Amino acid sequence: MRRRMTLPAGATIGIIGGGQLGRMLAMAAARLGYRTIVLEPQADCPAAATCNRHIEAAYDDAAALEELARACDVVTYEFENVPVEAARSLENAVPVFPPPAALDAAQDRLAEKDFLTAAGLATAPYRAVDSDGELAAALEAFCGNGVLKTRRLGYDGKGQRVFRNAGAADTEGVFADMGGVPLILEGFVAFEREISVIAARGQDGAILAYDPAENTHREGILRSSTVPAGIGPATANAAREAASAVLHALDYVGVIGVEFFVLGDGALIVNEIAPRVHNSGHWTEAACHVPQFEQHIRAIAGLPLGATARHSHCVMENLIGDEALAAPRLLEEPNLVLHLYGKAEARPGRKMGHFTRLKPKD
Structure with a gap:
């Protein structure tokens, strides 16, 4: 168990991501007497109106990350697709919460399912899919039904395809259509x-x-x-x-x-x-x-x-x-x-x- 490090009033919190969640985090930090710096490439992002400072740069920009680390007492993030290596590089200079290991677990749906299973928690049945052939085999195991998802970067229903009573013929060309990226098939849950x-x-x-x-x-x-x-x-x-x-x-x-x-x-x-x-x-x-x-x-x-x-x-x-x-x-x-x-x-x-x-x- 780590020792609690209490930030004094007036300390600065870095937030990677300037969307609505970053905006509301900055508002909450201000209520508790903290300053905030947001790292976000979009100039007119929602958080720009509520933070004390906006570093307009990519999330993996080395110079911007170094600038953020120098200026902040702790760094957090508002979305789970922050580059893990960026978070780890920050961790060498400033505390990063949640820990980058949480990004590792959440960014890849296969890794996430493996993590949850190892923690003793039940998940939907799942199989890794890296080709049309593996998709056909997975669908056969799941009686032709399931949701095919990109393993990384999907949100709000993006990067998904539903199969119902599908056979091998229904899988031809699907891997390429989904971008040729690593996929996961999840079985339906009633x-x-x-x-x-x-x-x-x-x-x-x-x-x-x-x-x-x-x-x-x-x-x-x-x-x-x-x-x-x-x-x-x-x-x-x-x-x-x-x-x-x-x-x-x-x-x-x-x-x-x-x-x-x-x-x-x-x-x-x-x-x-x-x-x-x-x-x-x-x-x-x-x-x-x-x-x-x-x-x-x-x-x-x-x-x-x-x-x-x-x-x-x-x-x-x-x-x-x-x-x-x-x-x-x-x-x-x-x-x-x-x-x-x-x-x-x-x-x-x-x-x-x-x-x-x-x-x-x-």
Whole structure:
């Protein structure tokens, strides 16, 4: 167990990635008295409006990384596709939380499944696919059904292809069509609902988890998260324990999102892990005294973790593309908390903001 290193007020936190999660992390850091520097190649990124300084450079730019390390007391990141070698190079000069090992585990879907299995957690059946022939063999093992995914860089449903009752003829040319990159075939799981747990681990090893959220997706994009989820206490506790197992196995510091499939008997299958603050935890901003973003800053700054109890039931919904134009109407609702990300262009499939409807707990 590492000794807790508490950052004093006025210290500087580096954030790799300037999207909406980086924006909200910078806002949370400012509330706790910290300065932030964001490394992000996009000039008008959402986090540029909330951080103290923006280094406009690629995530693997050696000079920019050296500049970030010199200027910061600790570095974190807002997305899981940060180049691992970049994070490791930073670690030689400044603490990096979550540890780069978490990126290693999450960036490759095959490595992620292997890690979860080694940690004693159940996953969907899976097989590595590096050719049409291996795809045909994997589909045969899974009775012709499964989801083929790129092992790296996929998100929000991108880089995926679904097979139902497929045969060998259906696999011809697929590997090339998917870019000729390493793939993984995951077998279907007969689940009743999808849930996620947002949990945090401090530098001293302390762990706290928020209540599980029940999630709905459309076209691979999270649409809503509802709390409480429609699960029993045993399933909720099992989800928290699984998240704790992941955090301990990675010697993690910070907030993590762990997604699950819930089976008919309440058993859990781990779908994936996200080593960062997570979209399905945005509801904590409105329904908890300490939201996930502040919790993450507390953890990486060596501060005590905050209480995770809810004061309200809630439903969080993402605003995708032009849906953000409904903001004035949404603001007419008395028990609604709105958060827009400051993105200039509303493209189809782009997350522009979210809102959370609150109602009293019974």
